[in-house]
Amino acid sequence: MTRDDAVAALLKLGVxxxxxxxxPGLPADxxxxxxxxxxxxxxxxPGSDLDVLALVARARASAYSGVVSVSYYTVQQLETGISTLFGSHLKRDAKIVWDKHGKLAQAVASMGEVDTGRLFSRAREMSTLFTSLDRDLPKYLPGLLRQARYLLRSCLYAQSIAAGNPCFSVRELAIRHNDVNLAQLLASRQKGEPTVADLTDCLSWLRRLVGEFPLSENGSLEATVVNEWGRPSDTLSMAFMALGATGNGSDYAEVEKILL
Structure with missing residues (x-):
């Protein structure tokens, strides 16, 4: 599929x-x-992003252009989405534009249900990264805030699923929680500079959902990467993204593509 083919198909969907x-242009595979x-x-x-997922033969980084993000996944990477929040999101809301061999439809159909208990447990473990702020701020404020938003969004989405009323819209979450500021706090694309106040708000919300964060055994983000190196884990992946070492602001960035 060429870029022009993709644009024509997306226009038909009403984009x-x-x-x-x-x-952006698309790779040949x-x-x-x-x-x-x-x-x-x-x-x-108006101003909403366009989120696109492309199935490819070879792993590659996501592409961003304007408000368009194209995340590239191999079949193997998509398989890591089974029983995850992202997989549930795709299964519930995604619209397939083109599927040459039917592999994408098969992958989405196999995503299954989210294990919300496991998601909350993993989110709490990842929250250890926010217990060394005295050493990590202000240098890593942008990455820490991005990851705090990611965990908070994920937990609020999981909460809605556990309650039997799934939601994957930050605007809808703001309505449900009767908090007009929540939609902006959770938005993945932010207009202003990151602030400690926003980070504090995110972490306050997150504690209500997962409880107190386990204290970091490493002492800082940089030490976490050094000490966890060679032992792939959620904590290592989150630390990389908080350091700004991977991705480009995407919630489902490049370390293992899908975390929750």
Missing amino acids: PNEILRTF VEALLVYGSQARGDAV
Whole structure:
């Protein structure tokens, strides 16, 4: 599928042309394409992102252009999404644009249900990264805030699933929690500079959901990477992303593609 083919197919789904003007070129090994997020659900508003997932033969980094993000996944990487929040998101909301061999539809159909108890447990373990702020701020504020938002969004989505009323929209979460500021706090794309106040708010919300964070055994983000090196883990992946070593602001970045 070429870029022009993808743009034509997305126009038919109702994606605004002004967004598609910045749609990036696609590599030759793309086998399938789907849209997820607000553009797939039909609740996009002016300024909403376009989230696209492309199935590829070879692992590669995600691409970003304007408000368009294209995340590249191999079949093997998508298999790590079984029983995860991201997998549930795809299964519930995604719209397949093109699927040359039917592999993407098969992968999405096999995602299964989210183990919300395990998700909360893992999120609490990852929250150890926020217990050494005296050493990590202000240098790593952008990455720490990005990861705090990611964990908070994930836990709020999981809470809605556990309650039997799934939700993958930050605007809907703000309505449900009767907090007009929550949608902006959770937004993955932020207009202003990161602030300690926003980080504090995110961590306060997160504690309500997972309890007190386990104290870091490493003492800082940099020490976490050094000490956890060679032992792949959620904590190592989160530390890399908080350091800004991977991805480009994406919640499902490049270390293992899918975390929760």
